Amino acid sequence: MKNLKSIIIILLLGALAGALISCKKKETVEPEQTADRLILGFSQIGSESAWRTRNTQSIIEAAEENDIQIIFDDAQQKQENQLKAIRSFIVYQVDVIAFVPIVEDGWDNVLTEAQEAGIPVIVVDRQINADQSLYAGFLGENGIEEGRRAAHFLVNKCKNSNRTINILEMSGTENSSVVRERAKGFREVIAGDSKFQIIHSEDGDFLRSRGKEIGENLITSTIRRDGLYYNGQKIDAVYSHNDSMTLGLLDSIEQYSVNTRNTIMISVDAEQKSIDALIEGKLNCVVECNPNLGPMLMSLVKQIAEGTPIPRITYNTESVFTEDDDFSLYIPRGY
Ligand code: GYE
Numbered sequence: 366m367k368n369l370k371s372i373i374i375i376l377l378l379g380a381l382a383g384a385l386i387s388c389k390k391k392e393t394v395e396p397e398q399t400a401d402r403l404i405l406g407f408s409q410i411g412s413e414s415a416w417r418t419r420n421t422q423s424i425i426e427a428a429e430e431n432d433i434q435i436i437f438d439d440a441q442q443k444q445e446n447q448l449k450a451i452r453s454f455i456v457y458q459v460d461v462i463a464f465v466p467i468v469e470d471g472w473d474n475v476l477t478e479a480q481e482a483g484i485p486v487i488v489v490d491r492q493i494n495a496d497q498s499l500y501a502g503f504l505g506e507n508g509i510e511e512g513r514r515a516a517h518f519l520v521n522k523c524k525n526s527n528r529t530i531n532i533l534e535m536s537g538t539e540n541s542s543v544v545r546e547r548a549k550g551f552r553e554v555i556a557g558d559s560k561f562q563i564i565h566s567e568d569g570d571f572l573r574s575r576g577k578e579i580g581e582n583l584i585t586s587t588i589r590r591d592g593l594y595y596n597g598q599k600i601d602a603v604y605s606h607n608d609s610m611t612l613g614l615l616d617s618i619e620q621y622s623v624n625t626r627n628t629i630m631i632s633v634d635a636e637q638k639s640i641d642a643l644i645e646g647k648l649n650c651v652v653e654c655n656p657n658l659g660p661m662l663m664s665l666v667k668q669i670a671e672g673t674p675i676p677r678i679t680y681n682t683e684s685v686f687t688e689d690d691d692f693s694l695y696i697p698r699g700y
Contacts, residue, residue, distance in 0.1 A: 403670050404434045406454025408464035411442040413571050414609040415636040419700030420465075420490065420656035427659025433666060444468060451475050455482045461666045463487040468540040469494045476500055485669045489658060492542035502675040504662055506654045506683060508543045512550025514685050515631045518650040519561070519602055520554060522629055527560065530601045533593065534566040535579055535614065537606040544568075547606050547633060565595045569610040576605070576613025584621045591624050602629035608639035608651070615647055635686055637698040644692045653683040656700060 405428060412418050421437075428435040436459060438450035444467050454462050455478055462484055466472060469492065476499035479486050490505040523530050534551075537544045548566075555561035569575035583593050583600075593600040605611040611632035618625050625647075632639050635653040642648045658681060665675045686695075 402432060402434045403461065403666060404436065404457075404459045405666055406436045406438075406451070406457065406459035406462045408438045408440060408447045408450040408454075408462075410440055410447075410465050410467045412439065413442060414573075414607055414634070415638070415700050416607065416609075416634045416654065416656045419636075420658060422700075423657040423659035424489075424662060425659070427663045430660075431663040431667070433663055440467065442467065444471060448475050451479065455479055455484060458482070459484060460670050461485055461487065463489050463662060463666070465490040466493045466542075467491070467538065469542050469545070470540065473499065487662065487665055487669070487675070489662060490543075492546075497677065501669055502665065502677050502679065504658055504665060504679045505681065506543070507680045508546025509550035509553075511633055511652050511654060511683065512547040512552075513554050514550075514652045515547075515604055515633065515650065516551045516554030518631060518652075518685065518687060519604070519629060520558065522649065523560070523602075530561050531595070531598050532561060532563045532602045532604055533583075533595060533600045534563050535569045535576060535603070535605040535610045536566055537569065537571040537610070539568050539570075544606060551604055563604075564598055564600070569606075569613070571607045571609055573609040573613035573616070576610030577616045578613070579610070580614040580617030581620075584617055584623055590622060592628055593618075593623065593625060600628060603631065605630075605632045607654075608632050608634040608636045611648065612638055612642070615642060635698060636700050640686060640695065640698055643686055643688065644695075646688070649688045651686040653685065655681040655683050657681070 407424060409421050410417065425435060425437060436454060436457065440446035440450060447464060447467065451462060451464060452475060462479055466488060472493050472495045476486055476495055480499055486500040488500050488503045492503055536548060567579050569579055583595060587594045605614065630648045631650045632648055633652045633654055635651045639648060639651050643651050661679060661681065665679065668675050
């Protein structure tokens with residue numbers, strides 16, 4: 366009996382010791398691991414388009430793949446939320462801050478605060494008007510080149526026509542670098558021939574709902590359904606700064622059964638739905654803006670964290686999709 370009791374006590378003690386050791390092990394490992402992990406504070410604009418959603422996914426996926434801890438903030442399209450988020454990253458003492466500036470201006474103060482806290486900052490997707498010494502570098506698209514590509518397609522498409530080409534432009538978020546650049550690149554190229562006239566330019570804030578509204582206002586302002594008209598002038602070409610607005614315009618065109626077979630439709634982003642519309646003959650050209658910035662951003666984050674300077678500007682690679690392509694060669698866009 367006595368032996369049995371002592372055996373039970375030994376077993377119990379053994380089990381207790383085992384539990385204690387495993388508890389201790391879990392606690393120990395994690396703090397150490399977390400300590401080595403880089404912490405990235407990332408401020409995103411919001412989720413206004415399929416492009417933006419894919420951009421966010423790409424960044425979060427890449428952080429995981431690179432074992433970088435990401436503190437992600439969605440600013441719901443408000444600059445003040447971005448300023449708040451960046452200030453919280455400074456308080457949290459992250460290793461690197463990266464943000465997509467919804468507009469170009471108003472970042473100097475918060476960037477100075479980050480600099481004083483010794484935290485390097487990477488500007489992502491859109492550019493800012495701030496002293497370059499306040500941030501380490503830019504990663505994103507070349508909006509001017511995107512605008513040029515859209516215009517080159519139009520110029521080439523109209524090379525055999527001598528008549529005036531009336532253009533409707535749907536631009537994105539006001540005061541954002543991407544709108545300024547896409548507008549500038551496009552105008553730079555069409556300026557070469559005075560037959561190209563932008564007869565109306567309207568801010569659709571990169572939203573499908575706004576694209577639809579712009580279309581509805583144009584269509585319901587006339588009884589004609591043989592094309593789109595602005596102040597009685599027939600629109601020969603549409604230049605839209607992003608697919609969401611383009612798809613919204615197509616919604617209205619379909620809703621009112623407007624015949625836009627002869628209207629040249631050019632869009633920017635290249636999300637799957639717009640590529641589908643291109644294949645269906647509803648669009649003529651889609652200029653790619655590549656949202657997959659995650660992997661490039663993480664390598665820049667690592668570079669900075671180890672004290673290696675990064676390039677002032679890193680552009681992503683982009684292409685152009687047109688009605689002249691062999692669509693069978695297209696691969697799914699993933700957004
Ligand atoms: O074209 C649009 C998004 O900043 C390049 O923002 C980005 C633009 C993109 O809303 O779809």
